[in-house]
Amino acid sequence: MTIKWVLHWQPNAGTTVNSQILNEVSQCVESINGVKEGRWKATLTFYKPIVRDQAPTTEFPREFLGISLPEQPNKYYFVIRGQKIVLEAEQTIQTIMEKLQSYKTRVALNFEGFQYQLGDFQLRVGKVVPMHSENLRGIVMEMEYLPISSLDKSRQIMEEFFDIWQEALSKRSLPGHFMHTEPNFAEFGLPDNYTSQHTAVQYTTIMAQVIATAQAVQAVRN
Amino acid sequence: MECVVQGIIETPHVEALEILLQGLCGVHKERLRIHELCLKSAPNLGVVASEVRLLCDLEQPEPTWTVRHVGGAMRGAGAEQISVLVRTMVESKVSKNVLRLFYALGYKLDYEQLRVGFAFHFQRGAQITVTVSSINKMLKMHATDEAMPVTPGIQLVEVTAPASSENYTEVAASVSSFCEYLAPLLHLSKPGVSTGVVPTAAAAAASLMSEGGGTTL
Numbered sequence: 001m002t003i004k005w006v007l008h009w010q011p012n013a014g015t016t017v018n019s020q021i022l023n024e025v026s027q028c029v030e031s032i033n034g035v036k037e038g039r040w041k042a043t044l045t046f047y048k049p050i051v052r053d054q055a056p057t058t059e060f061p062r063e064f065l066g067i068s069l070p071e072q073p074n075k076y077y078f079v080i081r082g083q084k085i086v087l088e089a090e091q092t093i094q095t096i097m098e099k100l101q102s103y104k105t106r107v108a109l110n111f112e113g114f115q116y117q118l119g120d121f122q123l124r125v126g127k128v129v130p131m132h133s134e135n136l137r138g139i140v141m142e143m144e145y146l147p148i149s150s151l152d153k154s155r156q157i158m159e160e161f162f163d164i165w166q167e168a169l170s171k172r173s174l175p176g177h178f179m180h181t182e183p184n185f186a187e188f189g190l191p192d193n194y195t196s197q198h199t200a201v202q203y204t205t206i207m208a209q210v211i212a213t214a215q216a217v218q219a220v221r222n
Numbered sequence: 223m224e225c226v227v228q229g230i231i232e233t234p235h236v237e238a239l240e241i242l243l244q245g246l247c248g249v250h251k252e253r254l255r256i257h258e259l260c261l262k263s264a265p266n267l268g269v270v271a272s273e274v275r276l277l278c279d280l281e282q283p284e285p286t287w288t289v290r291h292v293g294g295a296m297r298g299a300g301a302e303q304i305s306v307l308v309r310t311m312v313e314s315k316v317s318k319n320v321l322r323l324f325y326a327l328g329y330k331l332d333y334e335q336l337r338v339g340f341a342f343h344f345q346r347g348a349q350i351t352v353t354v355s356s357i358n359k360m361l362k363m364h365a366t367d368e369a370m371p372v373t374p375g376i377q378l379v380e381v382t383a384p385a386s387s388e389n390y391t392e393v394a395a396s397v398s399s400f401c402e403y404l405a406p407l408l409h410l411s412k413p414g415v416s417t418g419v420v421p422t423a424a425a426a427a428a429s430l431m432s433e434g435g436g437t438t439l
Protein backbone atom coordinates (compact mmCIF):
# COMPACT_ATOMS: atom_id res chain seq x y z
CA MET A 1 0.00 0.00 0.00
CA THR A 2 1.27 3.44 -0.84
CA ILE A 3 2.28 6.14 1.59
CA LYS A 4 -0.27 8.59 2.92
CA TRP A 5 -0.26 11.56 5.24
CA VAL A 6 -3.45 12.47 7.03
CA LEU A 7 -3.59 16.20 7.81
CA HIS A 8 -6.01 18.22 9.85
CA TRP A 9 -7.03 21.84 9.73
CA GLN A 10 -5.74 23.86 12.66
CA PRO A 11 -7.80 27.07 12.97
CA ASN A 12 -6.03 30.20 14.20
CA ALA A 13 -6.58 31.05 17.87
CA GLY A 14 -10.07 32.39 18.43
CA THR A 15 -11.46 31.12 15.11
CA THR A 16 -13.43 27.99 14.24
CA VAL A 17 -13.82 25.85 11.16
CA ASN A 18 -16.65 26.61 8.76
CA SER A 19 -17.85 25.34 5.43
CA GLN A 20 -16.48 28.41 3.65
CA ILE A 21 -12.94 27.26 4.54
CA LEU A 22 -13.75 23.78 3.23
CA ASN A 23 -14.96 25.31 -0.07
CA GLU A 24 -11.82 27.41 -0.39
CA VAL A 25 -9.60 24.38 0.27
CA SER A 26 -11.44 22.35 -2.39
CA GLN A 27 -11.15 25.23 -4.88
CA CYS A 28 -7.47 25.48 -4.09
CA VAL A 29 -6.93 21.79 -4.98
CA GLU A 30 -8.68 22.41 -8.30
CA SER A 31 -6.63 25.57 -8.91
CA ILE A 32 -3.41 23.52 -8.79
CA ASN A 33 -4.96 21.18 -11.39
CA GLY A 34 -6.37 18.54 -9.08
CA VAL A 35 -8.91 16.47 -11.04
CA LYS A 36 -12.03 15.60 -9.08
CA GLU A 37 -12.57 11.84 -9.12
CA GLY A 38 -15.38 10.99 -6.73
CA ARG A 39 -16.46 10.81 -3.13
CA TRP A 40 -14.78 9.10 -0.20
CA LYS A 41 -15.84 8.42 3.36
CA ALA A 42 -14.22 7.06 6.51
CA THR A 43 -16.02 6.48 9.80
CA LEU A 44 -14.65 6.68 13.29
CA THR A 45 -16.56 5.38 16.31
CA PHE A 46 -15.79 5.85 19.98
CA TYR A 47 -16.18 2.82 22.22
CA LYS A 48 -16.53 3.28 25.98
CA PRO A 49 -16.47 0.56 28.65
CA ILE A 50 -19.68 -0.45 30.39
CA VAL A 51 -18.57 -0.69 33.99
CA ARG A 52 -20.57 -2.25 36.82
CA ASP A 53 -20.30 -1.08 40.44
CA GLN A 54 -18.47 2.09 39.40
CA ALA A 55 -15.11 0.36 39.46
CA PRO A 56 -11.99 2.49 39.10
CA THR A 57 -11.69 3.14 35.38
CA THR A 58 -7.92 2.70 35.33
CA GLU A 59 -8.55 -1.00 34.80
CA PHE A 60 -9.91 -0.41 31.29
CA PRO A 61 -9.17 2.18 28.66
CA ARG A 62 -11.59 5.12 29.02
CA GLU A 63 -12.24 4.79 25.33
CA PHE A 64 -10.91 3.29 22.15
CA LEU A 65 -11.66 3.85 18.49
CA GLY A 66 -13.22 1.73 15.79
CA ILE A 67 -12.34 2.87 12.29
CA SER A 68 -13.64 1.95 8.87
CA LEU A 69 -11.58 3.11 5.90
CA PRO A 70 -12.62 3.36 2.25
CA GLU A 71 -9.29 1.85 1.15
CA GLN A 72 -10.20 -1.44 2.92
CA PRO A 73 -13.99 -1.78 2.75
CA ASN A 74 -14.04 -5.27 4.28
CA LYS A 75 -11.73 -4.44 7.18
CA TYR A 76 -12.24 -2.69 10.49
CA TYR A 77 -9.64 -1.23 12.81
CA PHE A 78 -9.47 -0.83 16.56
CA VAL A 79 -6.98 1.60 18.07
CA ILE A 80 -6.27 1.98 21.78
CA ARG A 81 -4.17 5.11 21.74
CA GLY A 82 -2.92 5.02 25.33
CA GLN A 83 -1.61 1.50 25.00
CA LYS A 84 -0.37 1.90 21.44
CA ILE A 85 -2.38 -0.97 20.02
CA VAL A 86 -3.80 -1.12 16.53
CA LEU A 87 -5.76 -4.20 15.48
CA GLU A 88 -6.84 -5.12 11.99
CA ALA A 89 -10.05 -7.15 11.84
CA GLU A 90 -12.95 -7.92 9.55
CA GLN A 91 -16.14 -5.85 9.67
CA THR A 92 -17.81 -8.64 11.69
CA ILE A 93 -15.71 -7.65 14.72
CA GLN A 94 -18.31 -4.90 15.28
CA THR A 95 -21.02 -7.55 15.73
CA ILE A 96 -18.79 -9.44 18.15
CA MET A 97 -18.27 -6.28 20.24
CA GLU A 98 -22.04 -5.71 20.26
CA LYS A 99 -22.67 -9.24 21.47
CA LEU A 100 -20.04 -9.03 24.21
CA GLN A 101 -21.86 -6.03 25.73
CA SER A 102 -18.70 -4.91 27.49
CA TYR A 103 -18.14 -1.73 25.46
CA LYS A 104 -20.75 0.50 23.90
CA THR A 105 -20.42 2.78 20.92
CA ARG A 106 -20.85 6.45 21.75
CA VAL A 107 -20.20 9.14 19.17
CA ALA A 108 -19.52 8.25 15.56
CA LEU A 109 -17.90 10.74 13.21
CA ASN A 110 -17.87 10.68 9.44
CA PHE A 111 -14.93 11.97 7.45
CA GLU A 112 -16.26 12.59 3.97
CA GLY A 113 -15.54 14.60 0.87
CA PHE A 114 -14.02 14.43 -2.59
CA GLN A 115 -11.00 12.72 -4.02
CA TYR A 116 -8.66 14.45 -6.49
CA GLN A 117 -5.89 13.16 -8.72
CA LEU A 118 -2.82 15.33 -9.17
CA GLY A 119 -0.06 13.55 -11.10
CA ASP A 120 1.33 10.86 -8.80
CA PHE A 121 -0.55 12.30 -5.84
CA GLN A 122 -4.03 11.58 -4.69
CA LEU A 123 -5.67 14.17 -2.45
CA ARG A 124 -8.83 13.71 -0.41
CA VAL A 125 -10.41 16.71 1.22
CA GLY A 126 -13.22 16.15 3.65
CA LYS A 127 -15.31 17.43 6.48
CA VAL A 128 -15.55 15.88 9.93
CA VAL A 129 -19.20 15.64 10.96
CA PRO A 130 -21.03 13.61 13.61
CA MET A 131 -23.15 10.84 12.12
CA HIS A 132 -26.73 12.02 11.41
CA SER A 133 -25.70 15.66 11.64
CA GLU A 134 -24.23 18.37 9.44
CA ASN A 135 -22.45 20.07 12.32
CA LEU A 136 -18.93 20.70 11.01
CA ARG A 137 -16.30 19.63 13.57
CA GLY A 138 -13.16 19.78 11.49
CA ILE A 139 -11.51 19.50 8.10
CA VAL A 140 -9.16 16.71 7.06
CA MET A 141 -7.00 16.07 4.10
CA GLU A 142 -5.33 12.87 2.92
CA MET A 143 -2.19 13.27 0.83
CA GLU A 144 -1.20 10.02 -0.87
CA TYR A 145 1.85 9.48 -3.03
CA LEU A 146 1.18 6.53 -5.30
CA PRO A 147 4.68 5.34 -6.34
CA ILE A 148 6.18 4.73 -2.87
CA SER A 149 5.20 2.68 0.16
CA SER A 150 8.19 3.31 2.43
CA LEU A 151 7.70 6.01 5.05
CA ASP A 152 11.38 6.88 5.12
CA LYS A 153 11.91 7.00 1.37
CA SER A 154 8.84 9.14 0.80
CA ARG A 155 9.49 11.68 3.55
CA GLN A 156 11.35 14.21 1.41
CA ILE A 157 8.90 14.24 -1.48
CA MET A 158 5.95 14.39 0.91
CA GLU A 159 7.48 17.36 2.72
CA GLU A 160 8.18 19.12 -0.56
CA PHE A 161 4.66 18.58 -1.83
CA PHE A 162 3.22 19.68 1.52
CA ASP A 163 5.23 22.95 1.28
CA ILE A 164 3.92 23.59 -2.24
CA TRP A 165 0.39 22.92 -1.04
CA GLN A 166 0.75 25.22 1.99
CA GLU A 167 2.08 27.96 -0.25
CA ALA A 168 -0.80 27.62 -2.72
CA LEU A 169 -3.27 27.72 0.15
CA SER A 170 -1.60 30.69 1.87
CA LYS A 171 -2.61 32.94 -1.05
CA ARG A 172 -6.21 32.63 0.11
CA SER A 173 -5.44 34.08 3.57
CA LEU A 174 -7.57 31.57 5.41
CA PRO A 175 -7.73 31.75 9.25
CA GLY A 176 -5.68 28.60 9.90
CA HIS A 177 -3.48 25.99 8.25
CA PHE A 178 -3.13 22.25 7.70
CA MET A 179 -0.98 20.40 10.20
CA HIS A 180 0.85 17.13 9.86
CA THR A 181 1.56 15.22 13.05
CA GLU A 182 3.31 11.96 12.31
CA PRO A 183 2.55 9.41 15.02
CA ASN A 184 5.38 7.21 16.27
CA PHE A 185 4.36 4.18 14.20
CA ALA A 186 7.10 2.01 15.69
CA GLU A 187 5.45 2.35 19.11
CA PHE A 188 2.39 0.68 17.60
CA GLY A 189 4.61 -2.10 16.25
CA LEU A 190 4.15 -0.90 12.66
CA PRO A 191 6.95 -1.23 10.09
CA ASP A 192 8.37 1.34 7.66
CA ASN A 193 6.30 -0.18 4.87
CA TYR A 194 2.97 1.61 4.83
CA THR A 195 -0.29 -0.28 5.57
CA SER A 196 -3.88 0.66 6.31
CA GLN A 197 -3.07 0.17 10.00
CA HIS A 198 -0.85 3.25 9.65
CA THR A 199 -3.87 5.14 8.28
CA ALA A 200 -5.99 4.03 11.26
CA VAL A 201 -3.31 5.28 13.68
CA GLN A 202 -3.08 8.61 11.83
CA TYR A 203 -6.86 9.10 12.07
CA THR A 204 -6.69 8.41 15.81
CA THR A 205 -3.96 11.02 16.18
CA ILE A 206 -5.80 13.73 14.26
CA MET A 207 -8.99 12.91 16.16
CA ALA A 208 -7.16 13.77 19.38
CA GLN A 209 -6.03 17.03 17.75
CA VAL A 210 -9.56 17.90 16.57
CA ILE A 211 -10.90 17.31 20.09
CA ALA A 212 -8.10 19.37 21.65
CA THR A 213 -8.81 22.24 19.22
CA ALA A 214 -12.55 22.10 19.95
CA GLN A 215 -11.86 22.13 23.69
CA ALA A 216 -9.48 25.08 23.35
CA VAL A 217 -12.15 27.05 21.45
CA GLN A 218 -14.69 26.13 24.14
CA ALA A 219 -12.31 27.32 26.87
CA VAL A 220 -11.79 30.69 25.13
CA ARG A 221 -15.57 31.15 24.80
CA ASN A 222 -16.10 30.41 28.48
CA MET B 223 -25.64 -18.64 13.10
CA GLU B 224 -24.46 -22.19 12.86
CA CYS B 225 -25.83 -25.69 13.22
CA VAL B 226 -23.72 -28.02 15.30
CA VAL B 227 -23.60 -31.60 16.59
CA GLN B 228 -20.86 -33.38 18.48
CA GLY B 229 -19.81 -36.89 19.30
CA ILE B 230 -16.83 -38.88 20.49
CA ILE B 231 -14.87 -41.74 19.01
CA GLU B 232 -12.12 -43.97 20.35
CA THR B 233 -8.74 -43.19 18.80
CA PRO B 234 -8.27 -46.70 17.29
CA HIS B 235 -11.37 -46.09 15.12
CA VAL B 236 -10.35 -42.67 13.88
CA GLU B 237 -8.60 -44.08 10.83
CA ALA B 238 -11.78 -45.87 9.80
CA LEU B 239 -13.76 -42.67 10.28
CA GLU B 240 -11.28 -40.86 8.09
CA ILE B 241 -11.72 -43.44 5.33
CA LEU B 242 -15.49 -43.16 5.62
CA LEU B 243 -15.40 -39.35 5.52
CA GLN B 244 -13.03 -39.37 2.59
CA GLY B 245 -15.44 -41.60 0.69
CA LEU B 246 -18.48 -39.55 1.64
CA CYS B 247 -17.05 -36.12 0.93
CA GLY B 248 -14.79 -36.78 -2.00
CA VAL B 249 -12.34 -34.15 -0.81
CA HIS B 250 -9.03 -34.40 0.95
CA LYS B 251 -8.71 -33.83 4.65
CA GLU B 252 -6.97 -30.77 6.02
CA ARG B 253 -4.68 -31.03 8.98
CA LEU B 254 -5.87 -29.20 12.05
CA ARG B 255 -3.77 -27.67 14.76
CA ILE B 256 -5.55 -24.88 16.59
CA HIS B 257 -4.51 -23.10 19.75
CA GLU B 258 -7.72 -21.93 21.37
CA LEU B 259 -7.73 -19.29 24.10
CA CYS B 260 -10.93 -18.68 25.99
CA LEU B 261 -11.15 -15.25 27.60
CA LYS B 262 -13.59 -13.96 30.18
CA SER B 263 -14.46 -10.37 30.98
CA ALA B 264 -13.16 -8.90 34.25
CA PRO B 265 -15.78 -9.09 37.04
CA ASN B 266 -16.97 -5.51 36.75
CA LEU B 267 -16.80 -5.09 32.98
CA GLY B 268 -19.91 -5.21 30.84
CA VAL B 269 -23.66 -5.51 31.24
CA VAL B 270 -23.17 -9.21 31.95
CA ALA B 271 -20.10 -11.45 32.10
CA SER B 272 -18.93 -12.24 28.58
CA GLU B 273 -16.72 -14.80 26.93
CA VAL B 274 -14.75 -14.70 23.70
CA ARG B 275 -12.48 -17.23 21.98
CA LEU B 276 -9.29 -16.50 20.14
CA LEU B 277 -8.23 -19.18 17.70
CA CYS B 278 -4.71 -19.39 16.39
CA ASP B 279 -4.34 -21.64 13.35
CA LEU B 280 -0.89 -23.20 13.77
CA GLU B 281 -1.12 -25.17 10.52
CA GLN B 282 -0.53 -22.04 8.45
CA PRO B 283 3.06 -21.12 7.54
CA GLU B 284 2.44 -17.86 9.43
CA PRO B 285 -0.11 -18.53 12.22
CA THR B 286 -3.43 -16.75 11.59
CA TRP B 287 -5.81 -15.48 14.26
CA THR B 288 -9.59 -15.46 14.48
CA VAL B 289 -11.94 -14.07 17.14
CA ARG B 290 -15.02 -16.19 17.68
CA HIS B 291 -18.11 -15.38 19.69
CA VAL B 292 -20.49 -18.25 20.38
CA GLY B 293 -23.89 -17.08 21.54
CA GLY B 294 -26.78 -18.83 23.21
CA ALA B 295 -28.56 -21.76 21.59
CA MET B 296 -31.89 -21.22 19.94
CA ARG B 297 -34.74 -22.20 22.26
CA GLY B 298 -38.41 -22.99 21.97
CA ALA B 299 -40.55 -25.80 20.65
CA GLY B 300 -39.10 -25.52 17.13
CA ALA B 301 -35.54 -25.86 18.41
CA GLU B 302 -36.44 -28.89 20.55
CA GLN B 303 -37.79 -30.74 17.56
CA ILE B 304 -34.63 -30.62 15.52
CA SER B 305 -31.74 -32.89 16.41
CA VAL B 306 -28.98 -30.34 15.92
CA LEU B 307 -28.13 -27.31 18.00
CA VAL B 308 -28.68 -23.93 16.33
CA ARG B 309 -26.74 -21.09 17.89
CA THR B 310 -25.38 -17.68 17.01
CA MET B 311 -21.75 -17.65 16.05
CA VAL B 312 -19.74 -14.71 14.72
CA GLU B 313 -16.13 -14.83 13.60
CA SER B 314 -13.63 -12.22 12.50
CA LYS B 315 -10.13 -12.77 11.22
CA VAL B 316 -7.76 -10.45 13.06
CA SER B 317 -4.13 -9.42 13.23
CA LYS B 318 -1.81 -11.36 15.54
CA ASN B 319 -1.85 -8.83 18.40
CA VAL B 320 -5.47 -9.70 19.25
CA LEU B 321 -4.62 -11.27 22.62
CA ARG B 322 -2.87 -8.08 23.68
CA LEU B 323 -5.91 -6.05 22.62
CA PHE B 324 -8.36 -8.15 24.63
CA TYR B 325 -6.08 -8.10 27.68
CA ALA B 326 -6.00 -4.29 27.37
CA LEU B 327 -9.81 -4.22 27.14
CA GLY B 328 -10.10 -6.04 30.47
CA TYR B 329 -10.43 -9.68 29.42
CA LYS B 330 -8.57 -12.44 31.29
CA LEU B 331 -7.44 -15.85 30.14
CA ASP B 332 -9.90 -18.42 31.45
CA TYR B 333 -8.38 -21.53 29.85
CA GLU B 334 -6.49 -22.53 26.74
CA GLN B 335 -6.33 -25.74 24.76
CA LEU B 336 -4.78 -27.20 21.67
CA ARG B 337 -6.91 -29.08 19.14
CA VAL B 338 -5.00 -31.48 16.94
CA GLY B 339 -6.57 -33.56 14.22
CA PHE B 340 -8.07 -33.09 10.79
CA ALA B 341 -11.05 -31.51 9.08
CA PHE B 342 -13.15 -32.03 5.96
CA HIS B 343 -14.96 -29.12 4.30
CA PHE B 344 -17.54 -29.93 1.66
CA GLN B 345 -20.91 -29.02 0.22
CA ARG B 346 -23.80 -31.39 0.87
CA GLY B 347 -27.04 -29.42 1.03
CA ALA B 348 -25.09 -27.01 3.22
CA GLN B 349 -21.45 -26.00 3.65
CA ILE B 350 -20.52 -28.73 6.13
CA THR B 351 -17.32 -28.97 8.16
CA VAL B 352 -16.39 -32.11 10.03
CA THR B 353 -13.52 -31.89 12.51
CA VAL B 354 -11.97 -34.84 14.31
CA SER B 355 -9.56 -33.75 16.98
CA SER B 356 -7.99 -34.54 20.30
CA ILE B 357 -8.20 -31.83 22.92
CA ASN B 358 -4.94 -31.10 24.68
CA LYS B 359 -4.17 -28.97 27.68
CA MET B 360 -1.00 -26.99 28.15
CA LEU B 361 1.23 -27.76 31.12
CA LYS B 362 2.76 -24.30 30.91
CA MET B 363 1.04 -21.14 29.70
CA HIS B 364 0.93 -20.97 25.87
CA ALA B 365 3.35 -23.95 25.62
CA THR B 366 1.66 -25.64 22.67
CA ASP B 367 4.68 -27.90 22.15
CA GLU B 368 4.19 -29.54 25.53
CA ALA B 369 0.45 -30.20 25.35
CA MET B 370 -1.09 -33.32 26.91
CA PRO B 371 -4.37 -34.94 25.85
CA VAL B 372 -7.29 -34.19 28.17
CA THR B 373 -9.07 -37.45 27.32
CA PRO B 374 -6.41 -39.92 26.11
CA GLY B 375 -7.80 -42.47 23.67
CA ILE B 376 -10.89 -40.38 22.87
CA GLN B 377 -11.33 -37.82 20.11
CA LEU B 378 -13.98 -35.22 19.60
CA VAL B 379 -15.97 -35.15 16.36
CA GLU B 380 -17.83 -31.99 15.49
CA VAL B 381 -20.08 -31.35 12.50
CA THR B 382 -20.93 -27.72 11.84
CA ALA B 383 -22.56 -25.70 9.07
CA PRO B 384 -23.17 -21.98 8.78
CA ALA B 385 -26.85 -21.03 8.74
CA SER B 386 -29.13 -18.02 8.83
CA SER B 387 -32.50 -17.37 10.45
CA GLU B 388 -34.08 -18.05 7.05
CA ASN B 389 -32.46 -21.36 6.20
CA TYR B 390 -31.52 -23.06 9.47
CA THR B 391 -34.21 -25.77 9.18
CA GLU B 392 -32.85 -26.87 5.79
CA VAL B 393 -29.26 -26.69 7.04
CA ALA B 394 -30.16 -28.66 10.16
CA ALA B 395 -31.82 -31.31 7.99
CA SER B 396 -28.71 -31.55 5.78
CA VAL B 397 -26.47 -31.95 8.84
CA SER B 398 -28.78 -34.59 10.37
CA SER B 399 -28.95 -36.63 7.20
CA PHE B 400 -25.19 -36.50 6.79
CA CYS B 401 -24.73 -37.69 10.39
CA GLU B 402 -26.75 -40.82 9.66
CA TYR B 403 -23.96 -42.05 7.38
CA LEU B 404 -21.57 -41.89 10.32
CA ALA B 405 -23.94 -43.72 12.67
CA PRO B 406 -22.16 -47.11 12.62
CA LEU B 407 -19.01 -45.45 13.96
CA LEU B 408 -20.31 -42.72 16.19
CA HIS B 409 -23.40 -41.03 17.40
CA LEU B 410 -23.70 -37.28 17.06
CA SER B 411 -25.93 -35.15 19.21
CA LYS B 412 -26.37 -31.59 20.45
CA PRO B 413 -23.36 -30.36 22.46
CA GLY B 414 -23.87 -31.05 26.14
CA VAL B 415 -26.05 -34.11 25.45
CA SER B 416 -23.44 -36.83 25.81
CA THR B 417 -24.24 -40.10 24.10
CA GLY B 418 -20.87 -41.86 24.51
CA VAL B 419 -19.26 -44.24 22.07
CA VAL B 420 -21.42 -46.58 19.99
CA PRO B 421 -21.20 -50.34 20.56
CA THR B 422 -21.06 -51.09 16.83
CA ALA B 423 -17.96 -48.90 16.30
CA ALA B 424 -15.36 -51.69 16.48
CA ALA B 425 -17.19 -53.93 14.00
CA ALA B 426 -17.98 -51.04 11.65
CA ALA B 427 -14.38 -49.85 11.79
CA ALA B 428 -13.05 -53.34 11.04
CA SER B 429 -15.38 -53.65 8.07
CA LEU B 430 -14.42 -50.24 6.72
CA MET B 431 -10.72 -50.99 7.08
CA SER B 432 -11.03 -54.29 5.24
CA GLU B 433 -12.99 -52.67 2.40
CA GLY B 434 -10.35 -50.01 2.19
CA GLY B 435 -13.01 -47.30 1.97
CA GLY B 436 -12.96 -45.25 -1.17
CA THR B 437 -16.58 -45.84 -2.10
CA THR B 438 -18.16 -42.52 -2.93
CA LEU B 439 -21.87 -42.40 -2.24
